[in-house]
Amino acid sequence: MSMMSKLKEAMVGLKAGRVTLDYPAQPRPVAGNFRGRPIFDATKCIGCAGCANNCPAREILVLDVCQEIRILQYLGRRCTYCGRCADVCPEKAITMSQEYETATDKIGDLEQRLELFMSTCQRCGRCFKEGSPLEQLKLKGYRFDDLANERWIFRSRSYLESEPVADDIHIQMD
Amino acid sequence: MLKNLCQKMFGRSLWVYHANSGGCNGCDIEVLNVLTPYYDVERFGIKLVGSPRHADAMLCQGPALRATARALRNAYDAMPAPKLVFAIGGCACGGGIWHDTYAVLGPVEKVIPVNFYIPGCPPRPEAIIYGVAVAVGLVDKKVAPVTFKQLEMPIPRYHPGDLSGRDEMVVYEKVDKI
Numbered sequence A: 001m002s003m004m005s006k007l008k009e010a011m012v013g014l015k016a017g018r019v020t021l022d023y024p025a026q027p028r029p030v031a032g033n034f035r036g037r038p039i040f041d042a043t044k045c046i047g048c049a050g051c052a053n054n055c056p057a058r059e060i061l062v063l064d065v066c067q068e069i070r071i072l073q074y075l076g077r078r079c080t081y082c083g084r085c086a087d088v089c090p091e092k093a094i095t096m097s098q099e100y101e102t103a104t105d106k107i108g109d110l111e112q113r114l115e116l117f118m119s120t121c122q123r124c125g126r127c128f129k130e131g132s133p134l135e136q137l138k139l140k141g142y143r144f145d146d147l148a149n150e151r152w153i154f155r156s157r158s159y160l161e162s163e164p165v166a167d168d169i170h171i172q173m174d
Numbered sequence B: 001m002l003k004n005l006c007q008k009m010f011g012r013s014l015w016v017y018h019a020n021s022g023g024c025n026g027c028d029i030e031v032l033n034v035l036t037p038y039y040d041v042e043r044f045g046i047k048l049v050g051s052p053r054h055a056d057a058m059l060c061q062g063p064a065l066r067a068t069a070r071a072l073r074n075a076y077d078a079m080p081a082p083k084l085v086f087a088i089g090g091c092a093c094g095g096g097i098w099h100d101t102y103a104v105l106g107p108v109e110k111v112i113p114v115n116f117y118i119p120g121c122p123p124r125p126e127a128i129i130y131g132v133a134v135a136v137g138l139v140d141k142k143v144a145p146v147t148f149k150q151l152e153m154p155i156p157r158y159h160p161g162d163l164s165g166r167d168e169m170v171v172y173e174k175v176d177k178i
Helices: A002-016 A050-054 A084-088 A133-138 B002-009 B026-034 B069-078 B090-094 B125-136
Strands: A038-040 A060-064 A069-074 A094-096 A112-117 B015-020 B047-049 B057-061 B084-088 B104-106 B116-118 B146-149 B163-166 B169-172
Touching (some): A038 A069, A038 A112, A050 A060, A050 A084, A084 A094, B015 B026, B026 B084, B057 B090, B084 B090, B116 B125
Parallel strands (some): B057 B084, B084 B116
Antiparallel strands (some): A038 A094, A060 A069, B163 B169
């Protein structure tokens, strides 16, 4: 009886076969609806900054260098791959790729930086720039994010100091 | 240089310690998924240990919080000297989706030096294996920073020079990009 149960166990064990993936040697495809790293297409982007306004992790930064050049920087470090940017993009310039092998030793490898050409007004040759700071606050999408410190500044020209806001309470580390 | 050091120091079994400093447990589940027989990282000699004093590498999940930053630093200091730190997940790499709230100090690299980053929310178990394989030197990394420069407006733009009058009808001829 005991012998039979052992034989039965051996049969079950032989039938199961090998389930372990041979992953780094063999590629491992993902499911069709998998969302990986977003890829920004600079030839389609019109620089509306809708992705930056809708990003839940707020990691798409926008800096207007002058009236014809806008820098859009995707940091890629805290992206949750939610696909919201690809949904709101009017020109379908953002595609969610199926790329997940993004491990790196430098966090800057994940950045995508677009220097976009912004069209000016046909009549006056200038962008519509609002006069007073109060009117600039109302203007959605006209932004001056802090690219050097990689921080998002909400709808304002006010420049925050270089120390992060969350670090105001200093923790002693020996 | 880091890769050579990794191959020299951690060429054999890599014992990992699993530290969560305030994540949502999504990355924990993926890390434990890596240790199951389906993915089976023990074929590379990777083993989960319970104490940072036994560990060669630390897998960090979650952002550095005000409450846990000190404990994370102590765990890092307790590891013996050639040590690696992996930041797993979007929280550990960049502070997470709540990176600007009052309790979050930021990514774990604010508290401890990080050697390898594995972004994702959570990363797939394959992505974690890939990150460890990059560290050990089995595969090469695939990502690189990308910079694009746009020299023309991508959508067609109205220009009054392209208008032509044709019997009481004004036709816009040129729809090309400028």
